[in-house]
Amino acid sequence: MVVDAQLGQWGDWLFGSALAVYVLAMVLHAVEHGLLRRPEAATEQARVPVAAAGAAGTGTPGTPGTDTPATTDDGGPARPPRSRAERFGRMGVSLTVLGFGLHLAMLVVRGFAAQRVPWGNMYEFTAAICLVAVGAWLVVLRRRPELRRLGVFVLLPVIVLMFLAGTVLYTRTAPVVPALRSYWLTIHVSAAVIASGILLLAGVASCLYLLRAAHETNPARLAWTSRLPGADVLDRVAYRATALAFPIWTFAVITGAIWAEAAWGRYWGWDPKETTAFVAWVVYAGYLHARSTAGWRGRRAAVINVVGFAVMIFNLFFVNLVVTGLHSYAGVG
Amino acid sequence: MTSTLPQASAGDAGPPPPSRPGRLRRALALARNTWRGLTSMRTALILLFLLAVAALPGAVLPQRTPSPNAVDDYFGQHPTLAPVLDDLGMFDVFATPWFAAIYLLLFVSLIGCLVPRSIEHLRGIRTEPVAVPRNLARLPHHAESTSDEDPDAVVARARRRLRGWRVAVRSEPGGVRTLSAEKGALREVGNLVFHLSLVALLGGIAAGELFGYEGQVIVMADGSEFCNSGIYAYDSFRPGLQVDGTGLDPFCLTVDGFRATFRPDGQPDSFEADVRYQDTAAVQRGDGVWQEHDLAVNDPLRIDGERVYLLGHGYAPRFTVTFPDGQQRVGLVQWRPVDQATLLSEGATKIDPPGVTDEAQRRRSQLAITGLFAPTSSGGGLVTSVFPALNNPEVAVDVLRGDLGLDSGRAQSIFSVDQGMVEQGRLVRVARENLRPGEEITLDDGTRVRFDDVQNWVSLQVSHDPAQTAVLLAAIALLGGLTLSLTVRRRRFWVRAVPAGPTVPSTTDGRTVVMLGGLARTDRAGYGEEFGRLAAELAPRRTGDAGEPDTEVTGRTVPDPAVPEEVAGDVPAVADDRTAPAREARDDDGEDDDGR
Numbered sequence: 067m068v069v070d071a072q073l074g075q076w077g078d079w080l081f082g083s084a085l086a087v088y089v090l091a092m093v094l095h096a097v098e099h100g101l102l103r104r105p106e107a108a109t110e111q112a113r114v115p116v117a118a119a120g121a122a123g124t125g126t127p128g129t130p131g132t133d134t135p136a137t138t139d140d141g142g143p144a145r146p147p148r149s150r151a152e153r154f155g156r157m158g159v160s161l162t163v164l165g166f167g168l169h170l171a172m173l174v175v176r177g178f179a180a181q182r183v184p185w186g187n188m189y190e191f192t193a194a195i196c197l198v199a200v201g202a203w204l205v206v207l208r209r210r211p212e213l214r215r216l217g218v219f220v221l222l223p224v225i226v227l228m229f230l231a232g233t234v235l236y237t238r239t240a241p242v243v244p245a246l247r248s249y250w251l252t253i254h255v256s257a258a259v260i261a262s263g264i265l266l267l268a269g270v271a272s273c274l275y276l277l278r279a280a281h282e283t284n285p286a287r288l289a290w291t292s293r294l295p296g297a298d299v300l301d302r303v304a305y306r307a308t309a310l311a312f313p314i315w316t317f318a319v320i321t322g323a324i325w326a327e328a329a330w331g332r333y334w335g336w337d338p339k340e341t342t343a344f345v346a347w348v349v350y351a352g353y354l355h356a357r358s359t360a361g362w363r364g365r366r367a368a369v370i371n372v373v374g375f376a377v378m379i380f381n382l383f384f385v386n387l388v389v390t391g392l393h394s395y396a397g398v399g
Numbered sequence: 400m401t402s403t404l405p406q407a408s409a410g411d412a413g414p415p416p417p418s419r420p421g422r423l424r425r426a427l428a429l430a431r432n433t434w435r436g437l438t439s440m441r442t443a444l445i446l447l448f449l450l451a452v453a454a455l456p457g458a459v460l461p462q463r464t465p466s467p468n469a470v471d472d473y474f475g476q477h478p479t480l481a482p483v484l485d486d487l488g489m490f491d492v493f494a495t496p497w498f499a500a501i502y503l504l505l506f507v508s509l510i511g512c513l514v515p516r517s518i519e520h521l522r523g524i525r526t527e528p529v530a531v532p533r534n535l536a537r538l539p540h541h542a543e544s545t546s547d548e549d550p551d552a553v554v555a556r557a558r559r560r561l562r563g564w565r566v567a568v569r570s571e572p573g574g575v576r577t578l579s580a581e582k583g584a585l586r587e588v589g590n591l592v593f594h595l596s597l598v599a600l601l602g603g604i605a606a607g608e609l610f611g612y613e614g615q616v617i618v619m620a621d622g623s624e625f626c627n628s629g630i631y632a633y634d635s636f637r638p639g640l641q642v643d644g645t646g647l648d649p650f651c652l653t654v655d656g657f658r659a660t661f662r663p664d665g666q667p668d669s670f671e672a673d674v675r676y677q678d679t680a681a682v683q684r685g686d687g688v689w690q691e692h693d694l695a696v697n698d699p700l701r702i703d704g705e706r707v708y709l710l711g712h713g714y715a716p717r718f719t720v721t722f723p724d725g726q727q728r729v730g731l732v733q734w735r736p737v738d739q740a741t742l743l744s745e746g747a748t749k750i751d752p753p754g755v756t757d758e759a760q761r762r763r764s765q766l767a768i769t770g771l772f773a774p775t776s777s778g779g780g781l782v783t784s785v786f787p788a789l790n791n792p793e794v795a796v797d798v799l800r801g802d803l804g805l806d807s808g809r810a811q812s813i814f815s816v817d818q819g820m821v822e823q824g825r826l827v828r829v830a831r832e833n834l835r836p837g838e839e840i841t842l843d844d845g846t847r848v849r850f851d852d853v854q855n856w857v858s859l860q861v862s863h864d865p866a867q868t869a870v871l872l873a874a875i876a877l878l879g880g881l882t883l884s885l886t887v888r889r890r891r892f893w894v895r896a897v898p899a900g901p902t903v904p905s906t907t908d909g910r911t912v913v914m915l916g917g918l919a920r921t922d923r924a925g926y927g928e929e930f931g932r933l934a935a936e937l938a939p940r941r942t943g944d945a946g947e948p949d950t951e952v953t954g955r956t957v958p959d960p961a962v963p964e965e966v967a968g969d970v971p972a973v974a975d976d977r978t979a980p981a982r983e984a985r986d987d988d989g990e991d992d993d994g995r
């Protein structure tokens with residue numbers, strides 16, 4: 067199995083560039099927040115879909131495949147000129163798209179360099195999760211440009227995770243151990259990556275929901291959250307993301323069990339990784355139940371969703387780095 | 400929930416006589432309330448939460464079932480804390496009564512919730528879609544327009560458009576025609592399939608625990624044979640509760656060779672064991688016909704109902720001991736890797752002196768060759784391994800003589816000597832040396848210990864689980880049900896076609912006023928769009944949409960008998976009921992209606 071070091075080098079370079087671009091995008095989004103002088107007006111804009119849709123046009127100018135014109139002066143009611151804040155926000159989005167492109171290229175290059183799917187170790191796995199999270203975020207933006215102001219909060223965890231991936235978790239391009247050499251690596255890990263990325267978005271939305279809801283019950287508190295979309299919108303984003311990711315996560319757990327049957331001799335053995343995956347699954351099932359139980363719908367459901375994401379992160383870091391499980395080729399016990 | 404029986408019995412019977420029926424009733428009431436409480440959504444939620452919390456120690460603390468050695472290590476590191484945790488079952492979380500109690504309660508709750516729900520669902524499928532609410536303008540999605548067709552034609556057209564929906568057409572006084580349509584019953588089906596699959600899954604897992612087994616055995620890769628003839632053939636064996644070790648399928652296999660390849664940095668590249676096997680039928684025929692198989696990681700050998708796995712491998716240094724009288728003994732036992740990256744291994748090869756009949760004499764002259772083995776030695780005085788393959792093998796051994804303590808009755812590790820014996824001075828070191836293959840040590844009494852060569856061993860696992868396929872099928876059904884229940888949207892669509900007249904004036908000159916209403920009963924996005932499309936086709940001229948759901952308005956329609964209960968229902972009051980999700984108004988689509 068040939069490992070192309072030159073390509074691997076390119077992958078590292080792309081990773082660094084993507085991270086830098088994300089940081090820049092986050093800064094631009096933060097400037098947008100800072101420039102929003104009149105939070106009240108901003109809120110209204112974000113909450114009324116028609117106004118927001120008109121004002122924001124398309125959130126992703128310059129995206130390949132974006133065919134909606136970026137300009138909005140196609141007749142219609144007269145609209146105030148684009149504010150400075152908005153210009154910064156839109157630049158933030160453009161950079162996010164650029165970062166996503168570099169990030170995607172990084173994983174593709176890495177895959178070619180190692181001649182396998184690019185999620186064979188924690189570095190690649192974390193990078194792939196972040197890619198899915200940013201991708202999911204761009205999909206949300208495309209459908210709901212008025213949510214643009216969440217950009218800072220989506221990019222923040224992505225940047226933190228990628229920073230950790232690039233420093234603590236960094237691994238040179240290499241083929242995987244025999245235990246991982248199976249088509250189940252592609253199936254099981256892809257599903258886990260996709261679910262985790264989308265759940266990251268859901269977790270961010272639920273966190274913001276909690277802050278925003280606290281502000282809505284007592285407007286004196288957390289005044290800055292008035293620049294965010296309304297609590298109901300945040301709740302809906304969290305729910306839809308979770309409802310989409312949950313079956314994918316279920317699929318990931320099931321295919322993991324099938325793989326474990328072929329690799330370790332049993333489909334379920336309460337290995338730390340399996341246990342934590344199960345705990346996360348149960349927590350998210352709890353979230354979906356809470357959404358249809360009176361008295362649990364709003365804040366409690368959001369707390370459960372945040373707990374769910376905390377368990378996912380715990381699974382990624384603690385279980386991989388601290389607890390020793392079967393996730394390496396085991397010798398005799 | 401408010402009409403619980405204790406009140407009723409107190410009220411109806413006047414001063415409650417201490418009669419049997421009264422007590423019986425009260426007991427029944429208690430039972431019923433307990434049952435209701437147990438099968439309530441809130442209880443299910445709390446039990447789910449408890450399940451998650453209870454499973455957590457299983458991830459944080461080492462568990463006996465997958466890793467008994469790690470538990471021992473933990474005891475060593477936390478001598479005061481560990482026994483306390485042990486008493487709480489923290490090292491065997493998934494076998495503790497409290498864990499079982501949580502999931503059993505959860506499943507009782509689940510069944511108690513599902514059965515009534517299934518019945519209601521069946522009933523719901525057979526009844527007609529509910530009548531059109533009196534005031535469609537109060538629904539989250541609504542539209543109004545006029546048409547040049549008469550009411551019958553309007554409804555007929557709607558009916559054609561709504562193919563695939565369940566539809567009921569009704570008449571109201573004054574020549575008014577209405578149409579009610581419903582779609583998305585599959586969501587409920589999916590939900591039921593999902594929850595029933597969970598029960599089936601648990602049943603399958605339980606069956607596996609009862610009738611399955613798992614055994615590990617180390618086999619030298621020099622043509623040694625292993626037969627699944629009973630528990631004694633294994634190094635460790637974990638039987639299911641209904642397995643006593645008799646009646647295992649007696650297949651046999653031999654390990655003829657083992658190959659490991661490593662990349663230059665020491666990362667393993669491939670493992671493969673050449674095995675030959677006879678399945679049960681062949682063993683019973685006794686015809687000596689063997690089939691060949693390459694056993695590799697991720698590629699188990701499946702014989703009859705058993706699966707054989709290659710779990711790991713290691714090295715066994717072979718020593719030949721030549722006693723002063725010329726007799727020879729060969730010691731070949733597996734040493735265990737202490738470093739997975741370099742396969743530096745440790746072990747103890749124990750040898751009984753030949754021809755010694757006197758027990759006391761024998762206990763003074765037993766030998767143990769113990770130490771470290773490096774497949775690729777770093778060279779130098781201190782032997783360490785720098786690579787996992789057999790490139791430059793070397794052992795660093797202590798030879799001990801004396802009483803190995805094998806007769807003490809205490810279990811002893813095959814990888815080490817009994818340190819108690821060493822401390823008591825009953826086992827004494829008589830030599831320490833580094834040896835390469837072919838080199839030997841001569842002991843003080845003339846005994847020679849030669850390091851001959853190295854043999855590979857493989858660690859195999861045999862697993863048997865008769866319910867495994869059932870579990871897989873249940874898991875697939877579970878995923879299918881879940882996907883259905885999370886993607887299918889339940890929605891209703893209503894049409895009321897009213898002849899234009901003094902009471903309902905037409906805004907244009909059309910003959911018929913067409914009023915449309917829509918209600919999504921689930922959380923999923925997109926009904927706004929679909930409703931918009933329907934409205935554009937069925938009432939094309941002037942459409943309007945409420946935009947955001949307005950629960951206050953729908954809440955005020957309670958007295959209207961024509962309004963279906965899920966619109967009218969007081970959400971918090973019914974929502975704790977099992978069937979609440981099906982009953983309550985759910986419409987979160989307002990935000991989607993931004994016209995794109």
Ligand code: HEM
Pocket residue numbers: 348350351354355357358438439440443447505506508509510512513590594597881884885977980981
């Ligand atoms: C083993 C424990 C359970 C698990 C893992 C579980 C999991 C789930 C999941 C993932 C969903 C989401 C599907 C959907 O939203 O349609 C769901 C829905 C539902 N579950 Fe459970 N469940 C469990 C036990 C129960 C119990 C005990 C009850 C009865 C109290 C129950 C009642 C419901 C209901 C009514 C829904 C539909 C909610 C809705 O329509 O939004 N579940 N369950």
